[in-house]
Amino acid sequence: MRSTGFPALAAAVLLIGGxxxxxxxxxxxxxxPLLAAAPLAACALSSFRVSLLVAVLACVASVGLNLYxxxxxxxxxxxxxxxxxxxxxxxxxxxxxxxxxYRLAQVRDVAEVAQRAVLPDPPRRVGPVRVAARYVAAHAExxxxxxxxxxxxxxxxxxxxxxxxxxxxxGAVSTVSVLVGAFCYEAEHVTTxxxxxxxxxxxxARRGTSDTFEDFTTAVLLQISPDGRTAQVLNxxxxxxxxxxxxxxxxxxxxxxxxxxxxxxxGAGTSGQMAADVFPLRSGAFLLLVTDGVTEARDGNGxxxxxxxxxxxxxxxxxxxxxxxxxxxxxxxxxxxxxxxMAVLALAAGAR
Numbered sequence: 001m002r003s004t005g006f007p008a009l010a011a012a013v014l015l016i017g018g019x020x021x022x023x024x025x026x027x028x029x030x031x032x033p034l035l036a037a038a039p040l041a042a043c044a045l046s047s048f049r050v051s052l053l054v055a056v057l058a059c060v061a062s063v064g065l066n067l068y069x070x071x072x073x074x075x076x077x078x079x080x081x082x083x084x085x086x087x088x089x090x091x092x093x094x095x096x097x098x099x100x101x102y103r104l105a106q107v108r109d110v111a112e113v114a115q116r117a118v119l120p121d122p123p124r125r126v127g128p129v130r131v132a133a134r135y136v137a138a139h140a141e142x143x144x145x146x147x148x149x150x151x152x153x154x155x156x157x158x159x160x161x162x163x164x165x166x167x168x169x170x171g172a173v174s175t176v177s178v179l180v181g182a183f184c185y186e187a188e189h190v191t192t193x194x195x196x197x198x199x200x201x202x203x204x205a206r207r208g209t210s211d212t213f214e215d216f217t218t219a220v221l222l223q224i225s226p227d228g229r230t231a232q233v234l235n236x237x238x239x240x241x242x243x244x245x246x247x248x249x250x251x252x253x254x255x256x257x258x259x260x261x262x263x264x265x266x267g268a269g270t271s272g273q274m275a276a277d278v279f280p281l282r283s284g285a286f287l288l289l290v291t292d293g294v295t296e297a298r299d300g301n302g303x304x305x306x307x308x309x310x311x312x313x314x315x316x317x318x319x320x321x322x323x324x325x326x327x328x329x330x331x332x333x334x335x336x337x338x339x340x341x342m343a344v345l346a347l348a349a350g351a352r
Contacts, residue, residue, distance in 0.1 A: 010041040010042075011038045011039070011041045011042040011046070011050075011054045012038075014034045014035070014037050014038040014041055015034075015035065015038045015054070015057055015058060015061060017031070017034045018031040018032070018033075018034030018035035018037075018038065018058070018061060019031060019035075019061050019064075019065065021034055022035075022061075022065040022069070023065070023068075023069075031065065032062070032079055032082060032083075035058045035061055035062050035083055036058065036082055036083050036086040036087075037086075038054050038055075038057070038058045039051060039054050039055040039058055039083075039086055039087040039090035039091070040086065040089075040090045040093075041054075042054040042055075042090065042094075043090040043091065043093050043094035043097070046094070047094075048091065048094050048095060048098065051090055051091055051094045052091060054087075055083075055084075055087030055088075055090060055091060056087075058083045058086075058087060059080060059083050059084060059087065062076075062079045062080050062082075062083045063076060063079075063080055065079075066079055066080075118173060118176055118177045118180070119135060119147075119148055119149070119176060119180065121133055122149070122150065122151040122345075123151075124320075126151045126152065126153050126158050127153035127157075127158050128158070128226075128228055128349065129151070129153075129158040129224055129228075129347050129348065129349055130318065130319050130347070130348040131151050131319060131345070131346070131347055132318070132319035132320040132322070132323045132345075132346045133149055133151075133323070133343070133344065133345045133346070134323050134324075134327060134342075134343070134344050135147060135149075135341070135342070135343050136293070136327060136338065136341065136342040136343075136344075137338075137341050138293065138338045138339060138340050138341050138342075145172065145173070145341040146164060146165035146166070146167060146172035146173070146175070146176060146341070147162075147163070147164050147165075147176075147291045147293070147341045147342070147343035148161070148162070148163045148164075148165065148176045148179060148180055148343065149161065149162045149163070149289070149343050149345045150180050150183050150184060151345070151347070152183070152184055152187050152188070154187050154188050155188070156191060156223060156226075157223045157224050157225045157226050158223070158224045158347070158349075159183075159187045159193075159196070159221070159222065159223045159224075160221075160222045160223075160224075160289065160345060160347060161179075161180075161183045161187075161219055161220070161221055161222070162219065162220050162222075162238070162241075162289040162290070162291065162343060162345050163179065163217050163218060163219035163220070163238065163261070163291075164217065164218045164219075164238065164291045164292060164343075165179070165217045166215060166216050166217065166218075166260075167215055175204070175207070175217065178203060178204075178207060179200060179203070179204075179217060179219075179261075182199060182200055182203040183196070183200065185199075186199035186200065192276070193221045193222075193223055193232055193233075193234040193276045194234060194274045194275070194276065196221055196234075197219075197221060197234060197236060197261065197274070200217075200219070200261050201261055201262070204217070204261055204262045205262075215262060216237075216259075216260040216261060216262035216263045217236075217260055217261040217262055218236060218237040218238035218239075218260045218261075218292075219236045219237075219238050219260065219261055220233060220234070220235050220236070220238045220239075220240075220241055220289055221233070221234040221235075221236070221276075222234075222241065222287065222289065222347075223276070224281070224287070224347065224349050228281060228349030229280065229281055229349075230278055230279065230280055230281060231243075231252075231278070231279050231281055231287055231349075232276040232277070232278050232279075233252050233254070233276055233277050233278075233279065234254075234258075234274065234276040234277075235254040235257075235258065235277075236258050236259065236260050236261050237257070237258065237259055237260035237263075238260070238291075238292075239290060239291065239292050239294070239295045240252050240253050240254065241287055241288060241289045241290075242287070242288040242289075242290075242307055242308060242311075243279060243281075243285055243286075243287060243288075244285065244286040244287075244288050244311060244313065244316065244322060245282050245284065245285035245286070245313065245314070246282070246284065246313055246314040247313055247314075248308075248313050249288075249307060249308045249309075249311045249312075249313055250308065251308055252277065252279055254277055255275075255277050256274070258274060281349055284348075285348070285349070286316065286319060286322050286346055286347065286348050287346070287347040287348075287349075288307065288311075288322060288326070288344070288345075288346050289344070289345040289346075289347075290307065290326075290342070290343070290344050290345075291340075291341070291342060291343040291344075292340065293338065293339070293340035293341050293342035293343070294307065294326070294330055294342050294344065295307070296339065296340060297330050297333055297334050297338065297339060297340075297342075298334065298339065299333050299334065299335070300335060305329075305330055305333050305334075307326065310329050310333070311325070311326065311329070318348070319346035319347060319348050320346070322346045323344050323345075323346050326344060327342070327344065330342065
């Protein structure tokens with residue numbers, strides 16, 4: 001939204017200062033630079049009408065000063081020409097800036113639509129599981145990035161993924177799109193999370209997204225049993241999820257640390273021998289999955305954010321309440337200075 005307050009105030013100060021300098025300054029043309037600068041100050045963020053008004057007032061002030069001081073007609077026209085030319089340049093700049101703002105707004109809208117298409121918000125309930133998710137970009141201008149999540153009801157239980165594609169720009173967005181699509185397909189058909197991870201590895205290998213050791217995806221694959229009593233977690237180099245219940249906020253650390261997706265070494269075989277870790281779920285417990293934009297958020301002293309310390313056990317009535325509380329607390333922790341995109345996914349298997 002365009003702001004007119006400060007630029008208009010600056011323009012008014014320049015106009016008043018130009019008149020005062022012209023009347024009381026030691027040199028006859030001391031006020032002219034201030035009058036000429038007033039339209040330029042207004043055009044920075046003000047509307048076209050405000051900029052035009054300031055330019056007209058500057059012209060009137062210039063003519064008025066010359067008449068009041070009884071300067072020759074030549075001086076009057078020279079001063080007026082200076083102010084008119086500067087004002088015209090300011091109006092041209094104002095119109096160009098307005099067109100650029102409009103185009104940028106269109107690009108942002110397209111990016112937001114693309115974000116929703118590539119990474120749609122999951123429904124609030126998937127099978128017996130209540131769900132809440134949020135994607136927060138590090139910069140308001142960048143509404144699309146490399147974090148991903150998805151939740152799907154399958155014959156094996158409710159399965160979810162959260163991940164972070166390393167890399168920048170459209171390449172990362174393209175990988176997000178492919179991984180989310182591959183997850184939704186593979187999760188319906190394979191019986192174990194290890195097989196699901198293999199399917200995602202194969203998709204990345206076919207696309208050739210891991211030509212360098214910087215192109216990979218950290219991810220957590222999760223499965224809630226049909227009865228809601230256990231959760232299987234397969235961690236591929238991603239920040240651990242958290243179990244949030246009445247007693248504690250506990251990170252679900254993996255038994256073995258595996259490489260991220262896309263970094264499988266040649267000849268290493270498949271992931272089929274990897275067993276997912278199994279964790280019991282108490283009634284009313286939440287599973288909280290985050291990307292490193294949360295766990296690597298820093299305060300003013302450079303300390304990392306730790307959900308297991310900052311969150312309050314038993315204080316959340318729904319997954320959405322948990323997600324909102326977490327993001328508000330991260331915002332307070334960083335002072336509103338997000339260093340990275342954040343994706344947050346919260347799941348609750350039973351009624352609370």
